[in-house]
Amino acid sequence: MPHDDLYAPQSPYETGLKGLCPRCGQGHLFQSFITIAPKCDVCEMEFDFADAGDGPAVFVILIAGFIVLGAALYVEIKYEPPMWVHMAIFLPMVLVVVLGMLRPLKGLLVALQYRNKAEQGRLEK
Numbered sequence: 001m002p003h004d005d006l007y008a009p010q011s012p013y014e015t016g017l018k019g020l021c022p023r024c025g026q027g028h029l030f031q032s033f034i035t036i037a038p039k040c041d042v043c044e045m046e047f048d049f050a051d052a053g054d055g056p057a058v059f060v061i062l063i064a065g066f067i068v069l070g071a072a073l074y075v076e077i078k079y080e081p082p083m084w085v086h087m088a089i090f091l092p093m094v095l096v097v098v099l100g101m102l103r104p105l106k107g108l109l110v111a112l113q114y115r116n117k118a119e120q121g122r123l124e125k
């Protein structure tokens with residue numbers, strides 16, 4: 001990508017988890033909750049390379065499943081509460097954990113994609 005050498009290298013973890021531009025570390029990567037902006041509002045880099053695909057959803061499913069199911073099993077084994085208690089605790093917990101992780105993980109995957117120059121394979125001519 002042109003002009004990449006004009007910017008100091010940014011940590012993909014720092015910029016990605018905060019939803020900032022992976023090149024300049026100042027512009028915003030997202031234009032809405034999980035929609036990637038067309039380009040950075042500071043350094044004007046176009047984000048058309050960014051395609052995390054199903055990656056963030058897979059990580060969110062695996063990590064959130066582990067956290068919420070583990071907590072539900074612990075509560076069930078320790079306290080044996082009625083089912084409505086599980087529903088009252090763990091349905092909102094699923095929403096909070098999933099929605100809380102989706103955007104940072106998508107930002108992280110896009111930042112890692114930029115850092116590692118990951119893109120579609122192409123045939124050389």
Ligand SMILES: [Zn+2]
Pocket residue numbers: 021022023024025026027040041042043044045
């Ligand atoms: Zn930028």
